[in-house]
Amino acid sequence: MAISTSTPPDGAPGTAAPDGTGAGAERRSTLLHRLDVRGAPYAFVAPFFIVFAAFSFYPLVYTSWISLHRVELSTLNVMEWVGFDNYTALWEDDRFWNALLNTFTIGVLSTVPQLLMALGLAHLLNYQLRGSTFFRVAALTPYATSVGAAALVFTMLFERDFGMINWMLSLVGIDNIDFENNKWAAQTAISTIVIWRWTGYNALLYLAAMQAIPRDRYEAAAIDGASRWQQFLKVTVPGIRSTIVFTIVLSTIGATQLFGEPLIFGQGPNGITGGADNQYQTLGLLLYEEGWKNYQMGRAATVAWAMFLLLIVLFVVQRLVKRVLARRA
Amino acid sequence: MTTDSIPVETADARPGTVQKKTRKNAPPGGRNRQLFRHPGAGRQHHAGPVAYILLGIAALFSLFPLYWTMVAASTDNTRVTQTPPPFLPGPHLLENLGKAWQDAALGKAMLNSLIVAGVIALSTVLFATLAGFAFAKLRFKGRNILLMLVIGTMMVPPQLGVVPLFMMMTELGWGQQLPAVIFPTLVSAVGVFFMRQYLSEALPDELVEAGRVDGAHSLRIFWSIVLPIARAPMAVLFMITFVHAWNDFFWPFIVLDMSNPTVPVALTQLSAGYVRDQSLIMAGALLGTLPLLAMFIVFGRQIVGGIMQGAVKG
Numbered sequence: 083m084a085i086s087t088s089t090p091p092d093g094a095p096g097t098a099a100p101d102g103t104g105a106g107a108e109r110r111s112t113l114l115h116r117l118d119v120r121g122a123p124y125a126f127v128a129p130f131f132i133v134f135a136a137f138s139f140y141p142l143v144y145t146s147w148i149s150l151h152r153v154e155l156s157t158l159n160v161m162e163w164v165g166f167d168n169y170t171a172l173w174e175d176d177r178f179w180n181a182l183l184n185t186f187t188i189g190v191l192s193t194v195p196q197l198l199m200a201l202g203l204a205h206l207l208n209y210q211l212r213g214s215t216f217f218r219v220a221a222l223t224p225y226a227t228s229v230g231a232a233a234l235v236f237t238m239l240f241e242r243d244f245g246m247i248n249w250m251l252s253l254v255g256i257d258n259i260d261f262e263n264n265k266w267a268a269q270t271a272i273s274t275i276v277i278w279r280w281t282g283y284n285a286l287l288y289l290a291a292m293q294a295i296p297r298d299r300y301e302a303a304a305i306d307g308a309s310r311w312q313q314f315l316k317v318t319v320p321g322i323r324s325t326i327v328f329t330i331v332l333s334t335i336g337a338t339q340l341f342g343e344p345l346i347f348g349q350g351p352n353g354i355t356g357g358a359d360n361q362y363q364t365l366g367l368l369l370y371e372e373g374w375k376n377y378q379m380g381r382a383a384t385v386a387w388a389m390f391l392l393l394i395v396l397f398v399v400q401r402l403v404k405r406v407l408a409r410r411a
Numbered sequence: 412m413t414t415d416s417i418p419v420e421t422a423d424a425r426p427g428t429v430q431k432k433t434r435k436n437a438p439p440g441g442r443n444r445q446l447f448r449h450p451g452a453g454r455q456h457h458a459g460p461v462a463y464i465l466l467g468i469a470a471l472f473s474l475f476p477l478y479w480t481m482v483a484a485s486t487d488n489t490r491v492t493q494t495p496p497p498f499l500p501g502p503h504l505l506e507n508l509g510k511a512w513q514d515a516a517l518g519k520a521m522l523n524s525l526i527v528a529g530v531i532a533l534s535t536v537l538f539a540t541l542a543g544f545a546f547a548k549l550r551f552k553g554r555n556i557l558l559m560l561v562i563g564t565m566m567v568p569p570q571l572g573v574v575p576l577f578m579m580m581t582e583l584g585w586g587q588q589l590p591a592v593i594f595p596t597l598v599s600a601v602g603v604f605f606m607r608q609y610l611s612e613a614l615p616d617e618l619v620e621a622g623r624v625d626g627a628h629s630l631r632i633f634w635s636i637v638l639p640i641a642r643a644p645m646a647v648l649f650m651i652t653f654v655h656a657w658n659d660f661f662w663p664f665i666v667l668d669m670s671n672p673t674v675p676v677a678l679t680q681l682s683a684g685y686v687r688d689q690s691l692i693m694a695g696a697l698l699g700t701l702p703l704l705a706m707f708i709v710f711g712r713q714i715v716g717g718i719m720q721g722a723v724k725g
Contacts, residue, residue: 119623141571142571144575153578217470218711220469234681286715293719341660349683
C-alpha cells in the first residue's frame, strides 16, 4: 500500500513525460515504477497473510504451548508448567475416548449419507429441467439457515412426545423414540441436522463439476453400449473425482469440529456435556466444557491439539487408502 | 422443419434457451426426435417424471423445516405440542415474533450480526480481490508457493486455536466485544482463490499491459481496470461471506455473551430454558433466519451461480 502513495501524483498519466522534466526525474520515476511492479504484488497479498498469521497460525501453534501448562480461565496470565500432565490426564479420561468415538460415529452418520445424497441430487439437477433455478435455490436454502435456527427446529421435530418425526413414525406403527436420551437416536438426529444443512451445497459443487465433463465422453460410452447407470459410474463419477475428494476433505474437517448442533440439540444444561450421559458429546463440546465450564484452559488446549492430531491421522489414512486403491486399479 | 434441422445436440452454454426454441419450432411430432438421439448423452437428457418426483422430494426435504418453523411460530404453545402437529399457519405470527424479539434481545443481536457480517464481507471482498488480482495477473517471486499456502490454510480449522485466541482477545480488552469476532475473519482463503480463478479468466492480460504502458501504477490498475470487471463476482463473494459470517457460531459463542450477542448466540438463549414456549422459540429461530432468507429469495440464483463457479476449479 505504501508503494502506491509514493508513486508520483498522476499529473501525467499518459506517457512517462521524458521531455521537460529532466533526466533525474525520469530516473526516479523508472525506479518507482520498478518498485511498484516488484513490490505491489506482495503488498496486495500481504493482508491475507498478516491476518492469517496473527489470528489463525499463531494461535494454532501457541495452543501446543498452552497445552503443556495449567492455566485457569479466571487467571489467564498465570501459566504453570506441567509438562505432559494434561496429555496423560486426557489419555486416561473416559470422556475423551467417549467424545472421540462420538465424533467419529456422528461424523460417519452425517458425512456418508450427505455426500451420497448430494451425488444423487446433483445427477438429477444435471438433467434438462424446467424450473432448474427453483430446485437449485431450494436445495441451497438450508445452507442459509444458521446452526442455531436449524438445530432449534430439528430439536422440536425430534421431540419425544409431540415431535413431528415421532408422529410420522407412529403412523407406521413405531413407538415414540426418545431422541434425546437414546444414544443412537440422538446421534442420528444430530446427523440429520448436518445432512439437512450441507447436502444441497455439496450437490451444487458436484453439479458444477458434472457440467464440466466433456459430452463426447458420454457419447463414446453410449456407443460402447454403456447403460445410463454404467455411464454414471464410469464417466460421471471419475469425471468429478477431484471435487469428490475436495468435499470429503471439507466434510471431514467439519465433522471433527462439530459443536453447535449437539450443543443446541441438548437444550441448555445438557448441551455442553452432550446429553446426561455424554451420549453425544463431541470433541468440540469437550473442548468447551474443559475450558469454559471447568475453567481449565490448559486442558482445553490439549483437547484442541488432540483434534488437530486426529485430523492429521485422518488425512494420512485417506492418503494411504487412495494409494492402495490406485495401485489396485 | 425436419428433425435434422433442429439443433438438438448442439446445445452448449445454455441448454434451456435452445430447448425453448426447439419446442416452439418443432412440429407436433417433434417429440419423436428423442428416438433418434443417442441412447444417453449425459446432461442433455430431459428429466423424466421420476426425476421430477425425486427432485420434488428433495425440495420438500429442504424447505419443509423452514415452512414448519413459520407454522409453529404462528400458533401457540398448546397447539404446537399437540399431536398430530399443526401443518397450517395459525393467527399468532406477529404477536409471537414481537415477543421473541423481546425475550431473546434479538434487536441488539440483529444489529450486531449486521455489523459483524457486513464488515467481514466487505473486508473479505476487498482483500480477496486484491490478492486474487495479484495471484492471477501479476508476476512475482514465490507466487506459486504463496498460492499453495493460501489453499493450504483452508485445511486448518480456525476452531483449533480458540484457547490462545481467547487469551489474546482478553489481553486486548476485546472480550465480549465485536472486534473479537470481526478481526480473525477479515480475510478468507476461499475468497482469494475464488477471485483468482475469476480474474485469471475474465481479465485479459492485454488490459493490464495497456494500463502499464499508460504509466498507471498497480493500485490504479486495480482501481480502474480490475474493480469494474470484477463487480459481479465481488457481489457474489460478498453475499456468500455474509451468509457465513452471519451464521458463524463456535467462536462468537465463546467470546461473546448474552449482553452483546450475535444472532446465533442469542438463539441459544431460546434453547437454554429461559423460554419454554415452543412457538416463541420457533418465532425466534424464524427471525434469526429471515434476513438471509430474504437475501436468498432475491439473489438465490446469483448465489447458486457463485458457489458453482467457485467449485469448478476448486
